[in-house]
Amino acid sequence: MRDTSFDNKEVLDLDAGWGTAAEQEFDIESEDGTLVATAKHAARERESNAEQSVASAEWDTGFSGDGATRLSVAEKSAKEQRSKKKPGGQRTKRTVVNTIIHVALAALCIFWILPFVGILLESFRCESTGLAGYIWPKQWGIANYVRLFTETKFPRWFGSTLVMGFATAVVQTIFQLAVAYALSRNRFKGRKLLMNVMLIFGMFPGFLTLILLYTWMHDWNLTDANAMWGLIIIYTASSGMGYHIAKGFFDTISHSIDEAAKIDGATQFQIFRKLILPLSKPIIIYTILMGFMAPWGDFVMATFMANNASSGYNVAAGLQWLLTDSMKNDYYTTFCAGGVTVAVPITVLFMCLQKYYVTGVTGGAVKG
Amino acid sequence: MGKSKEQIYQITLGSGKTVPMREVLSFAYGEERYAAFTPVTQDSSSGEGEIAIARNSFGKYEVIEGDFADTLFNEFLERYEAEEAATAGKNATLSVTEYLRLNRLQKILYKTGRFFKAIPGWFAQKFKKLWQAVKNFGRKVAENVADIWTTFKNGSWKTRLSYLFMGFANYAHGQWLRGTLFFLMEAVFIFYMIFWGGYWLSKFGSLGTIAVIEKYDPILDVWTTEHVDNSFKILLYGLITIFFIVAFLYTWRLNVKQARILDEITASGKKVKSNKDDLHAVIDNQFHKTLLSLPVIGMVMFTILPIIFMILVAFTNYTFENDGYNNLFTWVGFENFNQIFAFGSKLSLSFGEILGWTLIWALFATFTNYFLGMFVAMLINRKGIRLKKLWRTLLVMTIAIPQFISLLYISNLFAENGFINGILMDWGWIDNPIPFWTDGTLAKVMVIVINIWVGIPYLMLITSGILMNIPQDLYESAKIDGANAFQQFRKITLPYMLFVTGPYLLTSFVSNINNFNVIYLLTQGGPLHYSWGAVGGYIPGDTTILITWLYGITTGAEANYAMASVIGILIFLVCAVISLILFNLMPSNKRENDYS
Incomplete structure (x- = not known):
């Protein structure tokens, strides 16, 4: 137990971002400068990694609707015993409770979906364009959609957001994977410093730098009507700082693969390209998805960079602009139509890839 | 490492006080665990949880039997000493047996007391560390300079x-x-x-x-x-x-x-x-x-x-x-900081109010979402519930839709001439529109409630997988012992979840401090508080949190960038301090082995 082998240290260091502080304490406070990973920690790490893969596996089964398969044998037998004792009471009680829960869940879901149904309905309202005290349109039509595409600059907003989505997805994925891989697989001088710098600077609110970035981009003529290009730079340049989830994933890939490849004479690049990347499909897709979706929801940076030049907006800034006090009465239903037009493709994409999304968020949350 | 050291049952602290080993251990690894600690001798084979500590030739304590490393133990010893020093004379640390004899309320009081008393020592420790880092840095610089000089002296002409x-x-x-x-x-x-x-x-x-x-x-x-x-x-x-x-x-x-x-x-x-x-x-x-x-x-x-x-x-x-x-x-030096901290000034008053509300908001936003999201996940996970996939999919769908669409729409639903007021007046339930966004308290409640709406699907998603991962036999044995549903939740589900999602709770608390979208899209920080006065042409309101204040000051008609930067720095400090404190309190940080 006391011979803290190199392997143990490796496993301990595999902590994701949150491990940083703990790691650090150990390293700083080790008096004799030796590595002080305990087997206990190592075991915990391994277990939590295993736990995670189990968690995602469980999730998959849960999603296909057979949660009941989780009943363990012991549980089943216990259940049988009980139902033998009092067959009637227990079962009716359970049925009643389950019925109540079903009703509650249905109510919850209706409550959650309602605003979207509302937007959809109001987008077809033709008799008025402002706020209304009712949801069901009195006069149906697609006039709002026609207005959206002819009277506003929505096609341009949509196009530039699409470009931003693709650009951000590509660059952000490359950056995050690169940083995550470098930090996960290598122990180099300054690694901890780099991680701490990213942690500390990540805690400053991003809006703080709005004014500088605007001035800067303005000098290069990447604002106002050209805001799209400036925004791409801003979204992607520091995206390497969001490496945690990808690193957590890389940490779970066994090191023995690398070792074997190294013995066979593979370079680091080949290991990354030919071994690790093919294994990382879920996390790559997750990163792409996140990168693609980010520009669709950002209105702060987009509004600020466009600086009142409405042709430089993205969809979020543009649609929000339709709801400013002076525009609201004329464009409220147009906003609803725009919301539907944006939400439908994004939602479809998201639902197709949600499996990967779940891998990402649960991985990010569980990594301790 | 040689094992020719004598077995130690007592530890002499820096203050000269001698304490039993088990006290240090129970401090380090949780009270109950080492209450029954018995030191083992070197020859006896050790069972699980047994531990033997010896002092090496450098005067450091070493673990010669047991499952954790020396340095870890020494670190705990240091902490123990720090706490000991902090509590010395005021409220002597209770021994484990004494502690176990207390009733529940006394235990809580004792623990909170210890927690607060430990804070000064904790800060002192951090400062000590900082000082050490500075010293290290200085030493490194000196080493480098010396090295540059010797290299020049001894080097070749090249x-x-x-x-x-x-x-x-x-x-x-x-x-x-x-x-x-x-x-x-x-x-x-x-x-x-x-x-x-x-x-x-x-x-x-x-x-x-x-x-x-x-x-x-x-x-x-x-x-x-x-x-x-x-x-x-x-x-x-x-x-x-x-x-x-x-x-x-x-x-x-x-x-x-x-x-x-x-x-x-x-x-x-x-x-x-x-x-x-x-x-x-x-x-x-x-x-x-x-x-x-x-x-x-x-x-x-x-x-x-x-x-x-x-x-x-x-x-x-x-x-x-x-x-x-x-x-x-x-350059004006600390002038801007003086303004914001000048006691009794309008600015410092509004800063205090906004900081307070920011923390309340972050607290509510984090914990309401967490518990309600977990609750919904448990409902869906319950056996006997049909259409699990449908419920999940419907909820998850709401994550996909960009927040600015849903939040702007909801904000308008609750507007004075929006749908909710319209339909309530139609039904004759109310005569005048409810001031959802124009009444301070109501607006605060509304943003928290709507944030629940935003957050539950997300939390449901995160917690579902973890909940399914809790060993089912724990529940089974609890049931056999006669625990009801709430007791099971309290004693099994909650500790497990807190342990696993501790880091997530921390991040989400900090990100809620900076949760711009929900506040800005719903209320834009309003209803405005004119008495607080404007900074940079922006008047903060009842639901303004620090980050929306910062945004308002930066983008206002008479933007005050210097003041915005001050607020930005303060937001950073708040986040950093909270992260540090919470990280040290987190269960995942201690007792790492309990649930694995």
Whole structure:
């Protein structure tokens, strides 16, 4: 137990971002400068990694609707015993409770979906364009959609957001994977410093730098009507700082693969390209998805960079602009139509890839 | 490590006090666990949870039997001593047996008491660490300087020449690739410093002296204005110049070090690395540097540099009026901080109120979401519930839809002339519209409630997988022991969840402090509080949190960038302090083995 082998240290260091502080304490406070990973920690790490893969596996089964398969044998037998004792009471009680829960869940879901149904309905309202005290349109039509595409600059907003989505997805994925891989697989001088710098600077609110970035981009003529290009730079340049989830994933890939490849004479690049990347499909897709979706929801940076030049907006800034006090009465239903037009493709994409999304968020949350 | 040390049952603390070993252990690993601690002798085979500690020849304690490392133990000992020192004389630490005899309320009181008493010691420790870091840094600098000097003294003429002409030693040894890079760095640096860097740096102290010169043009008979200094650019490029100087010094140091290493290698008769080796290293040994280079450059340029720039702005009087172009701005020291902390001023009052609400908001937003999300996940996970997939999918769908659409729509639903008021009046339930967004308290409740709506699907998603992962036999045995559903939740589900999702709770608390979207899209910070007065042309309101305040001040009609920077720094401090405290409190941080 006391011979803290190199392997143990490796496993301990595999902590994701949150491990940083703990790691650090150990390293700083080790008096004799030796590595002080305990087997206990190592075991915990391994277990939590295993736990995670189990968690995602469980999730998959849960999603296909057979949660009941989780009943363990012991549980089943216990259940049988009980139902033998009092067959009637227990079962009716359970049925009643389950019925109540079903009703509650249905109510919850209706409550959650309602605003979207509302937007959809109001987008077809033709008799008025402002706020209304009712949801069901009195006069149906697609006039709002026609207005959206002819009277506003929505096609341009949509196009530039699409470009931003693709650009951000590509660059952000490359950056995050690169940083995550470098930090996960290598122990180099300054690694901890780099991680701490990213942690500390990540805690400053991003809006703080709005004014500088605007001035800067303005000098290069990447604002106002050209805001799209400036925004791409801003979204992607520091995206390497969001490496945690990808690193957590890389940490779970066994090191023995690398070792074997190294013995066979593979370079680091080949290991990354030919071994690790093919294994990382879920996390790559997750990163792409996140990168693609980010520009669709950002209105702060987009509004600020466009600086009142409405042709430089993205969809979020543009649609929000339709709801400013002076525009609201004329464009409220147009906003609803725009919301539907944006939400439908994004939602479809998201639902197709949600499996990967779940891998990402649960991985990010569980990594301790 | 030799084991010829005597077995220790008692530990002598720095204060000279002697305490039983079990006390230290139970402090370190939780009270119950080592209550039954019995020291083992060296020959007896140890069972699980047994532990033996000895003192080594350096006077340090060592674990000679048991499943944790020495340094860990010494660290706990240090903490124990710190706490001991903090509580000494006030409320003596209870022994484990005494503690176990207390009733529940007393236990809670005792624990909270200890927690608060530990805070000064904790801070003292942090400061000690900081001081050590400073000392280390100083030591390193001194070492480097000494090394540079000895290298020069002992080095060959090639090495000495590379002090002046960077990369010379590399060239002399055939490493023209490295040599060229060093040389380029030097050339660019000197060129930059002569033509630009010197100018920016010379103005950095004053941030410019003359903004505009009015010139009379006798031919056209007009007055023209000529802009001279630009404080903004001076500050920015001055900072970039400083960055560049630091980078240059680092490269120069590297160059000296490499020259020394080349000397050493040739002296020992080995071969130096060829250019081919260097190129190959880019995809092999040094591949991590290749990977990191672009992201790190991007981060330095677009996050680190801008943030340091804005930190500097906090010490100037940069506002909409003093834009640095028409009117210069200059250093004002801590003036802005004084304003915000001046006791009783309007600004400090509004800051206090906004900070308070920010923390309340973050607390509610985090925990309501957490518990309700977990509750919904448990409902869906319950056995016997059908259509699990449908419920989940419907909820998850709401994550996909961009927040600005849903939140803006909801904000309008609850507007005075929106749907909710309209339908309630139609049904005759109310006569006047409910002021959802114009009444302070109601608006606060509304943002928290709507945030629940936003957050539950997300939490449901995260917790579902973890909940399914809890060993079912725990519940089974609890049921057999007669525990009801609530007891099961309280004693099994909750501790497990808190343990696993502890780090997530922390991050979500901090991100809720900065949760701009929900507040801004729903209320824009309103209803406004005119009595608080405007900063930068922005009047904060009842639901304004620090981040929306910052945004308002930055984008307001009379933006006050200096004050915005001050608030930005304060937000950072709040987040950093909370993260530190919570991280130290987190169950995942201690007792790591209990649930695995």
